[in-house]
Amino acid sequence: MVKIFNPDMLILARTARGMSQSELAAACQVLTQGTLSKIESGIVMPTADVVRSFCSVLGFSEKFFEKPALRSAFPVSYNRKKQKLAKSTYESIISKSQIIRLSIEDMMHSVEIEPQLRPPPSVDIDDYAGDIEAIALSIRQMWQIPRGPIDDVTRIIENAGVVVFHFDFGTNLIDGFSQQAVDGLPPMIFVNSRVPLDRLRFTLCHELGHLVLHMLPNPNMEEEANQFASAFLMPRADIIYDFNRCSLERFMQLKLSWKISMGALIRKARDIGKISESSYKYYNIEMSKRGWRTMEPVQLKNIGEQPRIAKQLVAAHLNDLEYSKEELKYIFGWVIDDIEEVFCIKKPKLRLVV
Numbered sequence: 001m002v003k004i005f006n007p008d009m010l011i012l013a014r015t016a017r018g019m020s021q022s023e024l025a026a027a028c029q030v031l032t033q034g035t036l037s038k039i040e041s042g043i044v045m046p047t048a049d050v051v052r053s054f055c056s057v058l059g060f061s062e063k064f065f066e067k068p069a070l071r072s073a074f075p076v077s078y079n080r081k082k083q084k085l086a087k088s089t090y091e092s093i094i095s096k097s098q099i100i101r102l103s104i105e106d107m108m109h110s111v112e113i114e115p116q117l118r119p120p121p122s123v124d125i126d127d128y129a130g131d132i133e134a135i136a137l138s139i140r141q142m143w144q145i146p147r148g149p150i151d152d153v154t155r156i157i158e159n160a161g162v163v164v165f166h167f168d169f170g171t172n173l174i175d176g177f178s179q180q181a182v183d184g185l186p187p188m189i190f191v192n193s194r195v196p197l198d199r200l201r202f203t204l205c206h207e208l209g210h211l212v213l214h215m216l217p218n219p220n221m222e223e224e225a226n227q228f229a230s231a232f233l234m235p236r237a238d239i240i241y242d243f244n245r246c247s248l249e250r251f252m253q254l255k256l257s258w259k260i261s262m263g264a265l266i267r268k269a270r271d272i273g274k275i276s277e278s279s280y281k282y283y284n285i286e287m288s289k290r291g292w293r294t295m296e297p298v299q300l301k302n303i304g305e306q307p308r309i310a311k312q313l314v315a316a317h318l319n320d321l322e323y324s325k326e327e328l329k330y331i332f333g334w335v336i337d338d339i340e341e342v343f344c345i346k347k348p349k350l351r352l353v354v
Contacts, residue, residue, distance in 0.1 A: 005051065007040045008071045013058040014040075016095035018088060028053040055335065064333025069102055072179070085173040093169050097179075097190045100165060100310075100342070103332045105185055107313040110321060113186060115161030117143050120187065120211045125224070132213070132224055136231035139212060147238050149258045152304035153201045157208055161186050164204065164307040166193040166344060175199060178207035180215065187211050197300040198261040204305075205229035233260055234268050243274035248286060252298050259303060262296050263287065307344075314343050 014024050021040070025033040030053045031046075038044040046054070051062055120139070128134050143156060150156065154164050169192040176191040189207040191200055209228030214221045242254055246269055251262045258265065266287075270280040287293050317323040323331075325339050339345070 004066045005039075005046055006065060006067060006069070007042045009060075009065045009067050009069065010054060011040050012069075012071055012095050012098055013054070013060050013064065015088075015091040016099055017058055018092045019058075020088070024054075024057065027057045059334070059336035061330070061333045061335050063330065067102065067333065069105075072098055072182075085171065089171055090174070093171075093174065094177075096167065097165075097177075097188075100167070100190075101179070101185065101188060103334075103342075104163060104188075104310060104313060105183075106331050107317060108185070111313055111316045113161055113163075113309060113313075115159060117156070117160040119161045119181075120208060122215050123212050125213055132209075132227040133231040133236065135212065136209075136228050137235060139208075140232060140235070147235070150201075150233060151259075153204045153233075154305045154307055157189065157204060158307065158309050162208070162211065163188045163309045164191065165189070165310055166191050166307060167342070168193050176203040176207055178210050180211060196261075196296075197303060197305060198255065198259060198264075198296075200305060201259060202229050202233065202261065202264055205232045208232065230264065230268055230271070234258060234265075236272050239268065240272055240274065243269045243272070246275050246279070246283075248283065251283070255296070255298055256300070259300055262292065262298075310343055311345055314339060314345065 014021070019027070021036050022033045025031055025036045028036075028050070031039075031050055035044060039046050039050075051065060054065065055061055121142075123135050123138075125132065125135070128138075143160065145156065158164055163186050165188060167190070172192075172194055174192060175195050176189060178189045179187060181187045189204060189211075191203055191207075195203060206225045206229040209225035209232070210221065213224055213228060218224075239258065242258075248262075251265050254260075254265050255262050260268075263284075266275075266280060266283045269275045270277065275283070284293075290297075314328070317328055318325065328339060329335070329337070
């Protein structure tokens with residue numbers, strides 16, 4: 001019998017690997033699903049042999065299952081798109097994010113994050129009489145963002161102490177989600193690495209809107225976050241004259257300068273009264289006919305939007321604190337996961353001397 005075993009970490013590992021109880025029990029071959037259920041419920045403590053089988057099948061060390069962390073509740077969302085998302089897929093995405101968050105917590109015991117900007121404040125929408133655009137402009141002013149397009153949204157958000165992390169969600173049905181600061185950890189935004197850059201930038205600002213506006217969820221939160229993102233990326237006073245002559249070709253040009261999708265620009269033009277509702281419908285119909293709703297004709301290239309904080313935490317341990325990769329993996333409790341792959345750290349190319 002093992003002395004320390006946290007069933008929450010077992011559930012986290014199992015769901016991160018996308019396995020059901022029956023699948024894990026069958027793969028381990030040393031216990032039944034009924035026994036596994038009791039272990040996850042904290043009723044039964046696993047034997048040493050069973051723990052070793054968990055480690056072998058799930059790819060985590062015994063140290064991982066000894067961590068005292070509790071599983072966080074799933075982010076509350078009213079996004080209709082997620083209704084198409086299988087529960088098991090969503091659980092896997094959230095569990096992977098929690099494992100990443102735990103690794104960042106492990107590293108922050110030795111390395112502190114010092115924000116260059118004030119952290120995102122928690123704002124009550126009622127204090128602004130429901131004017132979300134005014135809130136977004138206030139945040140831009142607080143962070144002294146120049147007028148016009150934002151060059152690198154990720155850099156600004158991370159300069160305010162928010163950790164941004166990209167990974168492949170394994171599906172296109174969800175773009176990202178955020179977690180408020182808790183237990184001494186900074187707020188985090190997780191973004192699906194599958195999304196194109198224009199959508200990634202909007203997703204980042206959408207999630208920033210959640211961090212600023214939604215300490216408590218509400219049924220209107222997704223639309224409110226969209227309004228915040230639109231106002232943060234495209235302030236009305238800065239973009240309004242760019243819509244004086246609208247056409248699909250013009251929206252292509254504006255996409256490259258504002259680094260926002262054509263779809264978001266078309267909606268912005270409608271929202272600020274530069275095109276009519278009928279024109280808005282026309283442009284969307286044309287976008288659909290041409291297949292541009294799924295793949296727009298011009299793509300953003302050679303721009304930033306590369307997260308830095310998580311990579312810098314890893315670099316600080318490997319370089320300044322002189323940890324080996326295996327020692328860092330030991331702290332995390334990882335066995336099969338590769339640090340460079342998870343944290344998107346480019347491996348140096350081999351050079352052949354001839």
